[in-house]
C-alpha cells in the first residue's frame with residue numbers, strides 16, 4: 001500500500017502515469033476508501049477521506065479529472081456564492097440531509113479552505129440575479145459580505161481544479177484516470193468489488209501495459225465506497241448517469257432525473273428574430289411549482305436563456321402532470337403601476353415610451369403584438385388598449401415548446417433521495433459503508449456558485465464520514 005501511484009500533468013490536459021506497474025499491483029489490494037468520480041464532489045471527498053494518511057483510491061473514467069470545474073463560469077469558475085440562503089436549493093426529498101451537510105461545512109469555512117489551504121485567492125463580483133427562496137432556510141455569510149459570486153482572482157478555472165488535485169496528491173490520494181466503474185458488487189465480507197472497464201490507456205504512455213493489452217476489465221476492492229459520479233448533464237464531461245444506475249441497482253430510491261438550469265425552446269420566428277436581445281426581467285410561474293426569479297433574460301435563435309430563465313427552467317422541465325406551468329414575464333424593471341403612470345403622463349407615441357425603458361427591437365415587437373400603432377399617442381390610449389399592452393409588458397406568457405436538455409443543462413434535477421442517506425455522514429441507509437455526494441443526490445441550486453457549494457459541502461461530509469467509519 002506504500003506503493004502510491006499518481007498522475008502527472010504532462011501538458012495542457014494530458015495526464016500520464018508515473019508508475020503504471022503499481023496500478024496493476026494495487027488492483028488486488030482492499031482499499032480502505034475508494035471514491036468513484038473525480039469531479040468537484042469526488043475530489044473534495046478524497047481529500048478529506050485521506051486525512052490522517054488513510055490510503056484512498058480515486059477512480060475517474062475520463063482522462064481529465066474535474067472537467068466541469070474547468071468549463072464552469074465560462075472558464076473562470078464561479079467557485080461559491082459570496083452569501084447564500086439554504087432555502088434556494090431544490091429537492092423533492094426531506095431537506096434534513098441538505099441542511100445538515102451545508103451546516104457541517106459552512107460557506108465561510110469553504111472560502112477559507114480555498115484561500116488558505118489551497119492557496120486560491122477569491123474575489124467577489126456583483127450578480128444582479130435574485131432567486132426568491134421557496135423554502136425556509138438559513139443565510140450563510142462569508143468574509144466577502146453581501147450577495148454576489150466568488151471567482152478566483154486569477155480568473156482561471158484551471159487554478160481551482162489544479163489546486164484540488166495538488167491537495168489530493170499532497171494527502172497521498174491515488175488517482176486512476178480512464179477507469180470507468182461499470183459494476184458494483186457487495187461481497188460476503190461486506191467489502192465492495194468494483195468492475196472497471198475501458199481504461200483507454202494511451203499506447204504512447206504505456207507501450208507494455210498488460211492492463212491495456214490483455215486486461216481491459218479489472219476489479220478493485222474496498223471497505224468503504226464513496227460514489228461521486230454526478231448526474232447526466234453535459235455527458236461529454238464524463239457524467240452520463242452510470243452512477244445513478246449503479247446505486248439504483250443496489251436498492252436506492254431515486255427521484256427521476258431531469259435537466260435543470262437549461263435553456264428553454266419556443267417562441268417561433270418572431271421571437272427567434274429577437275435573438276441577442278438581453279434585458280432584466282422578473283419571471284413568475286403560474287400553475288405547478290410556485291417560483292420567482294429576477295435577473296437577466298436572453299432571446300436565442302431557438303428560444304430563451306440567461307440566468308433568470310435557467311433558474312426557473314426546472315419548473316418546466318421536471319416530470320409532472322400536464323399541463324406544464326406557464327412562465328410569465330415582466331419585461332424590464334417597471335411594474336404595471338409604473339408603466340401605467342409612464343403611459344398616461346407621456347407626451348409622445350407608444351413606441352417612444354416603451355423604447356425608453358426596453359430594447360428597441362423588443363419594444364416594437366410588443367407594440368405590434370398588442371395591435372397598436374407605434375406613433376399612437378400613449379396618453380390617449382383607450383383603457384382596453386392600454387390594458388392589453390400592460391398585460392404584454394408585465395404578464396407575458398412565454399410560449400415554451402421544450403428545453404435544450406442535458407446537452408446544455410448545468411445540473412441534473414432529481415437523483416438519489418436524501419432520505420436514503422444519514423444526514424451526519426451521507427452514508428447510505430440502504431447499503432452501509434457506501435457514501436454519496438454531489439449531484440448524484442437529489443439536490444441542485446440556482447446559478448451563482450450554489451452547485452459547487454453543494455458539491456464541496458457534500459464531498460466534505462461524505463469524505464469525513466467514510467474516514468470516520470473506518471476508525
Ligand SMILES: Cc1cc2nc3c(=O)[nH]c(=O)nc-3n(C[C@H](O)[C@H](O)[C@H](O)COP(=O)(O)OP(=O)(O)OC[C@H]3O[C@@H](n4cnc5c(N)ncnc54)[C@H](O)[C@@H]3O)c2cc1C
Pocket residue numbers: 036037038039040041042059060061062064065066067068069071072073074077078079080179180181182228229230231233234237238239240242243409410411437438439440448449450451452453455
Ligand atoms: C457548463 C457548466 C458550467 C457550470 N458552472 C458552474 C459554476 O460556475 N458554479 C457552480 O457552482 N456550478 C457550476 N456548474 C455546475 C457544477 O459543475 C456541478 O454542479 C458540479 O460539477 C457537480 O459536481 P459532482 O462532483 O457531483 O459531479 P461532476 O463534476 O459531474 O463529476 C462527476 C465525475 O464522475 C466521473 N464519473 C461518472 N461516472 C463514472 C464512473 N462510472 N466511473 C468513474 N468515474 C465516473 C465523471 O467523469 C466526472 O469526472 C456548471 C455546470 C456546467 C455543465
